[in-house]
Amino acid sequence: MRRLGQVVRTAQGLAIVRSPGEEHPDLGTEAVDESLRTVGRVVDVFGPVERPYLAVSPDEGTRLAALVGSKLYAR
Known part of the structure; x- marks a missing residue:
């Protein structure tokens, strides 16, 4: 599994995750929490190239x- 980043806020029904680096997962990638429970899917990538934000649509x-405040991971 790869770390997606930390959820920094919510907006318009999405969890906004700050990526730890410039590499990010593909759209549609499943997002899980630290207990490996599926919480949603990546639906958008935006912001600066060095540390983009990911929009995760919740399940x-x-x-x-x-x-x-929690950390999410890509499955």
Whole structure:
């Protein structure tokens, strides 16, 4: 598994994740939390090339507010 980054905030029903570097996953990549529970999928990449932001669309039943501050990983 590869680290996606840390959830920095929520916006318009998406979790906004700050990537640790310039490499990022493909759109549609499954995002999991530290306990390997699927929380959503990457739907957009934006921002600076050096450390882009990833927009993660949550799966049904995932509470966005609970994700803020947590680390997500690509499965």
